[in-house]
Amino acid sequence: MESIVAGVPMICWPRQSDQQVHSRREELVNAADEKRKLAIKSVGEGGSSYCNFDRLIGDIYKMNEKPCMPSGTNEYVVDKH
Numbered sequence: 001m002e003s004i005v006a007g008v009p010m011i012c013w014p015r016q017s018d019q020q021v022h023s024r025r026e027e028l029v030n031a032a033d034e035k036r037k038l039a040i041k042s043v044g045e046g047g048s049s050y051c052n053f054d055r056l057i058g059d060i061y062k063m064n065e066k067p068c069m070p071s072g073t074n075e076y077v078v079d080k081h
Contacts, residue, residue, distance in 0.1 A: 003010045042049045 041047050044050060
């Protein structure tokens with residue numbers, strides 16, 4: 001860690017578990033970057049999450065337009081007797 005912070009290059013030989021992780025680093029970074037791009041695209045305008053949320057809001061507005069009560073209104077009538 002000290003060599004990284006100091007900017008000193010080191011020549012090292014990977015041992016045991018280090019080799020597997022470090023050899024796949026670029027693959028893991030690329031996969032994570034691809035997931036990040038997909039997530040940004042999904043929530044952006046025209047993306048699947050954006051469209052689904054927009055559709056949900058539209059459905060809620062439509063539910064509000066229909067009368068819910070037998071009286072034909074959306075208001076509750078309270079009997080005060």
